[in-house]
Amino acid sequence: MAYSVHGPKAVSGGAGARLRRGEAFYLVEIVRGMAITMRHLLYNMFHSSTMPTLEYPDERPEHGPWLRGRHRLMKREDGSPRCVACQMCATICPADCISILAQDDDRPDVEKSPESFEINLLRCVYCGMCVEACPCDAIRMDTGIFELAADSREAFIVDREFLLNNTTDGVNR
Amino acid sequence: MNEMLTELGYTLGKIGFMLAVILGLLPAMIWAERKGAAYMQDRIGPNRASIGGIFRMGGLVHPIADVLKLVFKEDIVPAGVNRFFYHLAPFLVMVIALTTFAVIPFGDALYLGDKVIKLQVADLNVGVLYILAMTSLSVYGIVLAGWASNNKYSFLGGIRATSQMISYELNMGLAVMSLILATGTVRMDEMVQFQGHLLFGFLPAWGVVVQPLGFILFLVALFAETNRNPFDLPEGESELVSGYHTEYSSLKFALFFMAEYANMIVGAAIVSTLFFGGWQVPWLSTDLLRAHAGPLLTGSAIGATVLSFVFTAATWRHYERFRGRLGDRRELEPLILGILFFALGLATLGYVVFQKPWTIDSAMAAHFATVAQIGSFLLKTVFFAWLFIWVRWTLPRFRYDQLMRLGWTTMLPLALLNFFVTAGVVLLVNS
Numbered sequence: 001m002a003y004s005v006h007g008p009k010a011v012s013g014g015a016g017a018r019l020r021r022g023e024a025f026y027l028v029e030i031v032r033g034m035a036i037t038m039r040h041l042l043y044n045m046f047h048s049s050t051m052p053t054l055e056y057p058d059e060r061p062e063h064g065p066w067l068r069g070r071h072r073l074m075k076r077e078d079g080s081p082r083c084v085a086c087q088m089c090a091t092i093c094p095a096d097c098i099s100i101l102a103q104d105d106d107r108p109d110v111e112k113s114p115e116s117f118e119i120n121l122l123r124c125v126y127c128g129m130c131v132e133a134c135p136c137d138a139i140r141m142d143t144g145i146f147e148l149a150a151d152s153r154e155a156f157i158v159d160r161e162f163l164l165n166n167t168t169d170g171v172n173r
Numbered sequence: 174m175n176e177m178l179t180e181l182g183y184t185l186g187k188i189g190f191m192l193a194v195i196l197g198l199l200p201a202m203i204w205a206e207r208k209g210a211a212y213m214q215d216r217i218g219p220n221r222a223s224i225g226g227i228f229r230m231g232g233l234v235h236p237i238a239d240v241l242k243l244v245f246k247e248d249i250v251p252a253g254v255n256r257f258f259y260h261l262a263p264f265l266v267m268v269i270a271l272t273t274f275a276v277i278p279f280g281d282a283l284y285l286g287d288k289v290i291k292l293q294v295a296d297l298n299v300g301v302l303y304i305l306a307m308t309s310l311s312v313y314g315i316v317l318a319g320w321a322s323n324n325k326y327s328f329l330g331g332i333r334a335t336s337q338m339i340s341y342e343l344n345m346g347l348a349v350m351s352l353i354l355a356t357g358t359v360r361m362d363e364m365v366q367f368q369g370h371l372l373f374g375f376l377p378a379w380g381v382v383v384q385p386l387g388f389i390l391f392l393v394a395l396f397a398e399t400n401r402n403p404f405d406l407p408e409g410e411s412e413l414v415s416g417y418h419t420e421y422s423s424l425k426f427a428l429f430f431m432a433e434y435a436n437m438i439v440g441a442a443i444v445s446t447l448f449f450g451g452w453q454v455p456w457l458s459t460d461l462l463r464a465h466a467g468p469l470l471t472g473s474a475i476g477a478t479v480l481s482f483v484f485t486a487a488t489w490r491h492y493e494r495f496r497g498r499l500g501d502r503r504e505l506e507p508l509i510l511g512i513l514f515f516a517l518g519l520a521t522l523g524y525v526v527f528q529k530p531w532t533i534d535s536a537m538a539a540h541f542a543t544v545a546q547i548g549s550f551l552l553k554t555v556f557f558a559w560l561f562i563w564v565r566w567t568l569p570r571f572r573y574d575q576l577m578r579l580g581w582t583t584m585l586p587l588a589l590l591n592f593f594v595t596a597g598v599v600l601l602v603n604s
Binding site: 027030033034036037038040041044045048051052053055058 | 209212213214215216217389498499563564566567568
C-alpha cells in the first residue's frame with residue numbers, strides 16, 4: 001500500500017478522506033490544534049472549580065440510597081440483633097463470605113439468635129443477595145461505606161458487634 | 174598570575190550561572206509539563222505533595238518528591254548488559270546537554286571599570302559549528318544506552334534515534350548555513366549583535382525575520398534532535414516500551430529524564446539565540462537601555478508593585494472562597510502566599526519611594542541593562558521550552574516512515590531551496 005507524507009491516501013472513510021490543500025500543508029492545522037489546547041489550558045486556569053475531577057478524598061462522591069456499601073446488622077428495640085440465625089444469607093451468598101453460629105435464645109418470642117456473625121469483607125462481592133434473602137430485614141447494605149482499608153487480612157473479617165455498630169451516615173460507632 | 178585567577182573566577186561564575194539556569198529550570202519544566210498537560214486535557218494534575226502539610230504550590234513540590242523517590246530506588250543493572258557503556262550512556266547524555274550551553278551568550282559585554290566581561294562561558298570563534306557538533310553528539314548517549322542494554326526494544330530505540338538524527342541533522346545544518354549566510358558570521362555573539370539592528374527602521378532583524386523558512390525548518394529539526402513529540406520515536410512508549418531507557422532505573426533513569434528536559438532548555442536557548450535575538454531586548458539596544466535605565470527601572474519596579482498587589486488580591490480571594498473546604502492546614506497556603514506577595518509589593522513600593530530609581534548612576538545603569546538583557550534571554554528561552562511542551566500535548570506521534578519521508582522529501586528540498594535563495598539574495602545585496 002502506498003503512503004504519502006500526509007498519511008494514508010485511502011482510509012475507510014471513503015472518497016472524502018483525501019486531505020484538503022490547506023490541511024496537507026500541516027503548519028496551519030498545527031497552529032489551530034495548538035490554539036485549541038491553549039484555549040483549554042487558559043479556560044481551566046481560571047475556572048479550575050468547573051473541572052470534572054473530584055478531589056477525593058477531600059471531596060466525597062455523592063451516591064444514591066441504592067448504593068450497596070458495607071453491611072450492617074439491624075437491632076431490635078432492646079438493642080439485640082434482629083437476626084434469627086436462619087442461615088438464609090449465608091446459604092445464598094455466592095462468595096461464601098458470611099459465617100453464622102446460632103445459639104438458643106432464652107426469650108419467649110425468639111427461638112435462635114447469632115452467637116457470632118462474621119463477614120469476610122475481602123471475599124464479599126457486594127451483590128446484595130443476603131439483603132434480599134433475609135426474612136426479617138436484619139441485614140442491610142445502606143451504610144454508604146465503600147472504602148476498604150486495613151493492615152492485615154484478618155482485620156477484614158468483621159464480627160457481630162462491628163456490624164451492629166455500623167450506621168447509615170457512613171461511620172462505625 | 175593574579176590576572177589569570179580572576180579570569181578563572183569570572184569563568185567559573187558564568188558556568189555557575191548557566192548551570193543554575195538549567196538546573197533551576199529543570200523542575201519548573203517537569204512541573205509545567207505535568208500541569209500543562211493536565212490543564213490541556215481538562216484535568217487538575219499533580220497537587221498532592223506538600224511541604225509541612227501547608228505548601229502545595231500548585232504541584233511545584235512534586236518534582237522534588239519525584240527526584241527523592243528516584244534517588245532512593247534500587248539501581249538495577251540487568252544481566253547481560255555491556256556494563257561500561259551501560260553506565261556511561263546516561264552521563265554522556267546529560268554532560269553533552271549541559272556543555273552545549275557553553276557558547277550561548279546571555280548578555281552584552283559587561284564593563285567593570287576597565288575590565289570587559291563577555292557574558293558567554295566559551296567565546297568560540299566557531300560557536301554555531303560547536304552547537305551543531307554537540308547536538309549531533311547527544312545522540313551517542315541514546316545509541317549507547319540502546320546498544321548496551323541488551324534489549325531489542327532499547328536497541329530499536331537506539332537505531333531510530335540514529336537514523337532520525339542523520340535525517341534531521343542535515344536540515345538543521347542547512348537552516349543554520351542559511352542563517353550564517355544572512356548574518357555573515359559563525360560567532361554566536363556577533364550573530365546576536367547582528368540581530369540588534371532594525372530592518373527598514375522598525376523591524377528587529379531577528380533571525381526569524383531574515384530567515385522565516387529557515388526558522389521553521391530549524392525548529393522542526395530541533396524537535397527531532399531533542400526526541401520530543403511528534404518525533405519521540407526513540408522512546409515511543411506505545412511500541413517500544415519507552416525505548417532506549419527501558420532497562421534503566423533509579424538515578425540513571427533520572428539522568429535520562431532530566432537530560433531530555435535539559436536538551437529542551439538548551440534547544441530553546443539555541444532557537445532564541447539564533448532566531449529571536451538572544452539577549453536583545455527588541456527595539457532597545459544596549460546603549461538605549463543604559464541611557465534610559467532610570468525610567469525603565471522605575472517602570473518595572475512600579476509594574477512589579479502592581480503585580481504583587483494583584484497577586485495579593487487574587488490569593489486573598491482564593492482563601493476566602495475555599496475556606497473550610499479542606500478543613501486542614503492546607504487552607505493556610507493562599508493566606509501565607511498572599512502575605513508574602515503583599516510584603517513583596519510593599520518592598521518594591523518602598524524601593525520606588527525611597528531609593529528613587531529614576532536617579533541611578535551610569536554604573537548601576539549598565540548593570541540594569543545587563544539584567545534586562547539576561548531577563549529577555551531567559552524569557553525567550555522559557556517561551557520556547559514551553560513550546561516543546563505545548564506541541565507535545567497537541568500533536569500525535571509520527572509514524573516512522575512518515576518521519577523519514579517528511580525529513581528527506583519535504584524538508585531537505587525546502588532547506589536546499591532556502592539555502593540557494595539566501596545565497597542569491599546575499600550575492601545581490603552585496604554586489
